[in-house]
Amino acid sequence: MNYETTIEATGASELASMTDGEARPVRRNWIIGAVIVAVLLLAWYFMHGSGTAVDEGGARTQDQVVTVVVPGKTTISGTITASGTIAARREMPVGVAGEGGQVVQVLVDAGDWVRAGQVLAVIDRSVQGMQISSQAANVEVAAADARLAQSNLDRALKLVERGFISKADVDRLTATRDAAVARVQVARASLGELGARAARLNIVAPAAGLVLTRAVEPGQVVGSGSGVLFSMARDGELEMQARLSEGDLGRLAVGSSADVTPVGSGKTFSGQIWQISPTIDQQTREGIARIALTYDPALRPGGFASATLRSGTITAPLLPESAILSDDKGAYVFVVGDDNKAQRRDVKTGEVGQTGISVVQGLSGNERVVLRAGGFLNPGDVVKAVVSKPTAK
Structure with missing residues (x-):
């Protein structure tokens, strides 16, 4: 004991007798030693302090700190x-409905609005016009024959009462009158047919709407095989x-x-x-x-x-993309139970939007879901949960 005291006293007297230049390295050594001791104390605290857990072998391990969120349920508008x-x-193709011929005039162009029955293009009908005039004359001839047959019958009826004409003659004149009237009807029907054929030469709009395309020009010869000359959007x-x-x-x-x-x-x-x-x-x-x-x-x-x-719309928990993981079994998340252990929870995702991903199956919305770093966890890991606000970004 006296020996140690003598050494310490001697060391202190030697230190006191040193100059400032000689004492500075000694003080530096003391400071370095103090820092090393402090670092060792901090390391011991983190390894054996309050934020630790005990593994199955009795060794103490540090808890992982994870951020969790309680998502609740959100009404989400689904978009695709x-x-x-x-x-x-309703596109309407318009072509030649009649016999066709040479186009003499086109009255509309693409982008025009037309009404039902409006003429879109006019086809030359000079030949058809002559046929109509000829048939109209035939109608007049047949009508004249019918009037003559009626007059002959009227005279015969007056003479039969006096006994100058037999009943057979009256029957013959009646038949002649009926045939003449029928020929008038036939002539008029033929005239109507020619008129209808001529009317179909014009290309008309089947309904009101917007003309989308035009594929015909004046001078073009068109017919039943000419295809679509105009296309229209019905009512626009x-x-x-x-x-x-x-x-x-x-x-x-x-x-x-x-x-x-x-x-x-x-x-x-x-x-x-x-x-x-x-x-x-x-x-x-x-x-x-x-x-x-x-x-x-x-x-x-x-x-x-x-x-x-x-x-x-659906009502479901909404999570950020960082909270949802996937593997060969499908999508899943980690939730932290009451025992502060991480648990894998398989989920089914739904709508994906700018605010997050909806979870339509697997979560009730009341769980503590690991927000980030779930990929570094294993089922059963003890964690320290820090609750974040339920916002998805």
Whole structure:
């Protein structure tokens, strides 16, 4: 004991007798030693302090700190994005209904509005006009013969009463009169037929609407094989034919609203689904949802457009994408139970939107769901949960 005291006293006297330059390295060594001791104390605290757990072998391990969220339930508007083309809702092809001939005048052009029965193009009818005049004359001849036959019959009826003409003569004159009247009817029917044929030479609009295309010019010879000369949109009604997968098609209903944006146009048009394709294309596995649109010059049939369709609303938990994991078994999340252990929960996801992903099966909304870093957890891990606000970003 005296020996140690003598050494310490000697060391202290030597330190006191040192100059400032000689004492500075000694003080630095003391400071370094103190820092090392502090670091060791901090390491011991984190390894053996309050935020620890005991594993199966009795060793103490540090709890993982995870952020959790209690999502609750949110009313979510389902949307489906699709693409397709603009077309006439009821397109009417117009061609030659009669015998045809040479076009002498075209009265409308693409983009014009027409009424039902309006003449679109006029075909030369000079030959038909001469035939009508000839038949009209035949009608007059037949009518004159009928009048003469009636007069002969009237005179015969007066003479038969006096006994100058037999009953057989009267019957013969009656038959002659009836035949003359019938010939008048035949002539008039033939005249009507020629008139109808001539009227069909003109190409007319079958209904009111918008002329979409014109494929005929003056001087062109047209006939029954000339094909479509004009195409029209009945009443100007248009539609978008949105192409959708089988799954998306099954989520829609007639009457659902949609927003349509034509390519190259900054305008968005509101419409409604008026028909859902009853069949699926066997090659593409797609169907068509037809969206009715009101006419607008920016909607050009044949043009490309995109649509956002509303597929109804659901009430379900809403989670950010970071909370939902997937593997070969499907989608899942980690929830933290009352024992602060991580548990895997298989889920089924629904609508995907800008605010998050809906979970339609597997969660009630009252669980503490791991918000991030779920990929570093294993079922049964003890964690320290920090609750975050139920917002999805």
